[in-house]
Amino acid sequence: MLRASSDPAPADTGPPADDDLVVRRVREHLADHLAARARAAGAVAPPFAATVVDWLVRFTVDGGKRTRPLFAWWGWRAAGGAAHGPAATAALRAASALELIQSCALVHDDVMDGSALRRGRPAAHAAFAAEHRAGAWSGDARRYGEALAVLVGDLALVWADDLLDEALDALDAALGEPSARVRVREPWRAMRTEMVAGQFLDLAAQARGEEAESAALRVAVLKTAAYSVERPLHFGAALAGADPARVEALRGYGRDIGTAFQLRDDLLGVYGDPARTGKPVGDDLREGKRTLLLAAGLRRARERGDAAALDTLRSAVGDRGLTAADLAAVRVVLDGLGARDAVEAHVDRLVRRGVRRLGAVRIDAAARDALARLAHRAAERDQ
Template sequence: MYGDVDVPAAVQRALTGFLDLQQERLEAIGPELTEQVQAARDATSGGKRLRPAFCYWGFRAAGGDPAQPILTAAASLEMLHVSALVHDDVMDSSDTRRGAPAAHRRFEALQRARSEVSGVGGDPVGFGVGAAILLGDLCLIWADEMLHTSGFDAAALARASKFFDAVRVEVTAGQYLDLVAQASGVSDMDQALRVLRYKSATYTVERPLHIGAALAGGDRRLIEALSAYGLPVGEAFQLRDDLLGVFGDPALTGKPAGDDLREGKRTVLVAYAVDHASEVQLAEFDRLFGRPDLDDDEIQLLREILQDSRAVRACEDLITERTEDALDALDRAPLADDTARKALADLAIAATSRQL
């Protein structure tokens, strides 16, 4: 529950109904495509539903009538999120997502099983990567279709499309910045903060708020107020995510502990450690960071360097600071609905202090 509505349940109903229609469409092309739809169903099941929740409460903040099809429109952001996750897992060669095989590993296993039965078949790894890329592309297309067939009139959709287009560009740009950062082999705080903003903060909080508010006809003053709240919440959200990527419990995060260290993620956490570690610590960090074969002891050593350099403390302080900034901005925001103000305050806390 977020506020007075069960956003996750409503979003799940919208996604299930939409994918039922897509299954009929794709099965008419070929029964093999059921594998793609089923992968999309599994990928859109569960999760925190934060983006749809921010969209919904942005709509309510602008005085939107909850009887309108806002939750269907908001569900399009979950489809967009799945597209980004599928492609992200391919780029990072991740094995798992939310405790299950990542999409490319899922398709790889399907192809390997078919090859074992038939005795023939192409490369399962290549098949898995290709199938996952296509799944991500389908989900990106479906996100647009979900929004534009949600039931809002043309004027509302035109207002929202400006922000929906922006978020798709920004998250793709942020992903590229992330790739560049990893390929550079250098941890730079300014670069890490840019990735933080465009890969996560605008995409997770600010733009979903804007889309919801635009659907309800929110004015420029409200849009700017929602940015003043949404950007710091989004940044704090990603800082928390970076900490969980290193120190989180795999049973809660759904990913192996220390995966971000194996993948060499150039996060704000890492940039701070590189700037403040001793020469001995830095040499050890450079030797281990980004090695895919890190064992548990090496992961623990990297964690200790992050702790001893005060990088963890610095990220916690930034999370607190950004969250307080967001709540201060929310207090001043010209919202049309006080229920929305309370829900957005609760969402800020849920997004930045979460364990999942």
């Protein structure tokens, strides 16, 4: 049940000492903010609130791992930000705005990729299209679903700015200086631009049939590493007024660990368990995504002159009718070429290098331990 807008924001009851507690508090901040926004939207247009707003609220509050707010929180702590008190509460509320950016990105990404599932449930565009068909409404159900999904994503982006703005007012008041708003402007602006640029590069690589490993890595760095880890860390550190050396070390860690996260996701897209990932295995291939795993396999097949392997891989990319048997054949080829092992080894190297970067500067010990723990999750093969 979402809190009414007149209810107080989540109370500060001590420092978020572990990731689970941070995640719970982020959910509370999101529920508090979205309850107020939903009530305002209902006063403007009840059908809009009952459809677009309701979907966004449920999707944002009830789902997600809160990865970006987690990294922002530990960036704040790494830079010397308070572990508890009004400033800490405001900083975590500001970090919660990143989760609305994620809602925008996921909903729009599903439209662009034509993905039917998200978090184990119908994606926004698919759910709205199904509602259209069930009601036998006029017009094209697919276009209706996609149009409403675009609105959901747009609304998430707008409300992310609203939440951040409110949180920064509280943080500046707690710190007694109007500086957090100025400091956080750069990472907030850069993160959103990089997110869109990464999505463009992903789409362009698919359209152009890009096969270079360097291109796949560039997409991974911009679409995931910068947006999911590097900039959230930068965001949290900027809130706390981090010095340039600590910002540089945290961003370097973020690029390495964020890239490792994306490469792990690419591996799960071919080898994962849908019950754990919440999306069908093989969808990256069906959608024509040019991952490092695929690029490594294609390069190795070319170097070996293995025409059969090349044909198996190239024919699978963008094949919407790819079957379980087809996917199994792709796995056999990638394994035989050593592509999977090569990407696994790269993930391990990135994680080790990222953790080493944390030793380059003095940061809060609790934050160092938390960031090392989050980094090693990137190497877990079934996550």
